Amino acid sequence: MTLTIAINTLREALRKKTLYVLIGLGLLVMLVLPVIPTTDEPDARIKMMLVVFFQIVVLLCIAGVIFLSATSLPHEIEDRTIYGILSKPIARVKVIMGKILGFALLSAILLAILGLLNMAVIQHLASNLPEEYRGIVKARTEFAASQFDIQGKLHHAREGITWIEGGRAGIARWTFSDLRKKPANKSAFEAEFSPKIESSRGFVDTIPLVVRVEDTNLRRSKTEVLPARVDKPFIVKIDTESVQENSVMHITVFPVHPTDYIGVTQEDVKVFSIQKGFVSNYTKAVIITFLKFLLIIVIAVMGSTYLSAPVSIVSAFVVFLCGHILEYIKDFSLLIQCNDVHDHVLPAMLEKPNILLVYMDYLIKKPLEWISFVLPDFKRFDSLKFLLKGINIPIETVGVSFGYTAVYAGICLFISAIIFKKREFL
Amino acid sequence: MLGLLFPTSGKSWLLGYPSGDLTVKRKIGFLPEESYLYKFLNAEEILDFYAKLFDIPKKERKRRIDTLIHDVGLVSYCKRPLNQYSKGMLRRIGLAQAIINDPELVILDEPTSGLDPIGSREMKDLILEFKRQGKTVVLSSHLLADVQDICDRIAILNKGVLQVIGGVKELLSQRDVIEFMVKNLSEIDIQAVKSFIEGRSGNVVSINHPSATLEELFINIIQHR
Structure with missing residues (x-):
């Protein structure tokens, strides 16, 4: 029926x-x-x-x-x-x-x-x-780095970004330890890099980076020098053979020239397994x-x-x-929550709560909280x-x-x- | 009775079940005051739709739809969408949907409202056919001539309160008045009968030539042309 x-x-x-x-x-x-x-x-x-x-x-x-x-x-x-x-x-x-x-x-x-x-x-x-742009019609599985560390000297850190100087002064290293858990056997891998770049030579839109991909179990590695651009992530193909069962992969990166710098975080390198899906x-x-x-x-x-x-x-x-x-509604209700009902001068002196804020709490904040919940x-x-x-x-x-x-x-x-x-x- | 409204107080039963119960609805057919039907469907489709709501098997559905469309005289129009139907045709297909489940009880709300005299006569004939088939028909109408024409028993409600209930003949017959209907009686004989009655216990109230109803006259005229 x-x-x-x-x-x-x-x-x-x-x-x-x-x-x-x-x-x-x-x-x-x-x-x-x-x-x-x-x-x-x-x-x-x-x-x-x-x-x-x-x-x-x-x-x-x-x-x-x-x-x-x-x-x-x-x-x-x-x-x-x-x-x-x-x-x-x-x-x-x-x-x-x-x-x-x-x-x-x-x-x-x-x-x-x-x-x-x-x-x-x-x-x-x-x-x-062209092949390099066909990533959009693929179905890649993303793997985040399990560990991130800096070898050597870090130049400085600001707003969660670690900056290293080129010429092997510092080397950024990402470790991936669960690569074999998800991808199918025949899938290929690629790593996507999106570091921030700067140079003491003035404004540059590209700097050369040394990228090394190493499989610790098989003791295989591959090193390339690749151009990193200001506004676009760059991709490194990883040989499927070099990634084996339970293998741990290290990706290390540093600028070629001592005058260049890269700013990196743990999220700046991602590894993808690629399927035609x-x-x-x-x-x-x-x-x-x-x-x-x-x-x-x-x-x-x-x-x-x-x-x-x-x-x-x-x-x-x-x-x-x-x-x-909903996110904005939640944010807005949190903003209202930040207001202390005693924060205005006159009510504070009188040791009485600000009536306007009390009403705002009941008329706006609480309904907004409910709305965002329901x-x-x-x-x-x-x-x-x-x-x-x-x-x-x-x-x-x-x-x-x-x-x-x-x-x-x-x-x-x-x-x-x-x-x-x-x-x-x- | 159909569960469209809920009682403010009290309880009611139909065919032994509480009214509005799904079981009893299987045994009921309903024609609302106007034919509230999906106008984008044709006659076959609308009957098929309602038949499916009764879980009638496909073969039986087909048989009943063909029979009903034939019975209500819509064979030539059964492929036309209902938005091209006249009011009379809509009433007829409405009536067909009301009996698609071969109900024991048929509830008809103003079945002849808005129909021309022929449409009205046909509708009444269909209702009388239900009676012949042994179905109970509950008919509510403001057209008292129709009620008198086809009902066996009537009930009169006023502001929701039952005023009277009983057989039509029983309720309409005037026990203290005798009517003789005689054909071809001369004026002298009429006067003689009148004198005879007045010489006895009765008073002559009126002496009339009985007349047909307007509906009967209209149908006679139309059908003989």
Whole structure:
């Protein structure tokens, strides 16, 4: 019965051309992309395709889906088609579940069509990319350094950045001890360096660095001199043979010239295992995006069990917006917390609390804390950051997103069921 | 009765179950005051949708839909979306959805409202057909002629309070008035009968030629042209 309601909901969106309008809008946005000028970087167009799809097209579709899911039940009640359903032997909660499932199916169709198209275009563009720029269409697994130390003399340290002088005065060393835990056997490795550079010769945008990759178990090493640029990380390919089971790898770096300096932190060198997994990575990103759709659908339907159509739409949009700025809401409530209720001169003299701040505490801070606690965190579903860096989306991330959606949606469904069960239809 | 509203006090049962219970809803058909149907569907689709809510198996669903569409006279229009239907057609498809589950009890709210005389007659004929099939029909209407026409028993509610309940004939019959209906009686004979009655215990209230209802007249005229 839930499926019957779901299919009817989907059919309504199809017959009323809503789905076609959303697909059309998405296609239109993506068709405009090839004519928009980009930077000279060869992978800029692909980055643009990804950003536009996961931010603009998805946002357009979410707006459409919010509009539909927030108005569906109110319209059923207003048009009284709800009589026809509720007079039949179907539990009210199943009606809500059917609505949610219907819009979830709609979202899945939207994402599948537009996502497939976007992915096909990206793969076509990637086939013409030079090898060094093809990282964006790979699925790399990231390994962070387990240890970081400076051998020799460090020049100075400021704001968490350690600076070393060139010419072997100091050597930065990163140790990676868990490289074999995650990657598949045939995967290749690469290290990405993003140190800060400076020179006593004046402003330079490139300095030569000595980079040494050493496998301590096999006692193999490889040393290269590579140019480090101010604004762009550089990549070193690591021979797969030199990384073996349980091996510990050291990467040491220092500037060639004594006049050059590098500023480094533990996070400045990352090792990636590279797999040709763009399709699966992209699919995972789309699945996470779908979960985002599902969550906002459940919230919109929940609102619509009680609210009128316009109020329901506005509420769903407000929740969606606030769900993206939860960090700011939390930060703002913390800022209010910093104020001491006795910190103003006159109240302090009178040894009475500042009434304004007391009210602010109750009227703004506490509600903000509650809002940030209750609202869904949509930032959790940001998968674009992985795709833009060509980083493999860990299956755990998908699992956590799924679990978060399931728990949150479950609570919303429970509340919706209670509200809808108590509603009367005159 | 259908669980759309909750009682402010008291309890009610239908067919032995608390009203609004899902089990009893399987045995009930309901036609609301207006045909509140999904206008983007066609007749077959809307009946299929409601039939699925009763978990009717696919083959049986198909059989019932074909039969009902035929019975309500919409075979030629069954592929058209409902937004192209006239009000009468919507009432008929509404009635079809109300009996898609072959209910024991059919609840009809103003079934003839807004219908032209022929549509109204057809609707009443369909309701009488339910009676012949042994179904109980509960009909609520402000059109008293319709009620008188098709109901066996009536109840009159005023502001939610039951005023009267009973058989139509029983409630409408005036026990202290006798009506003779005689065909082709001459004026002399009428006067003789009148004198005879007045010579006995009765008083003549009126002597009339009985008339057909307007609805009967209209249908006679339309059907004979």
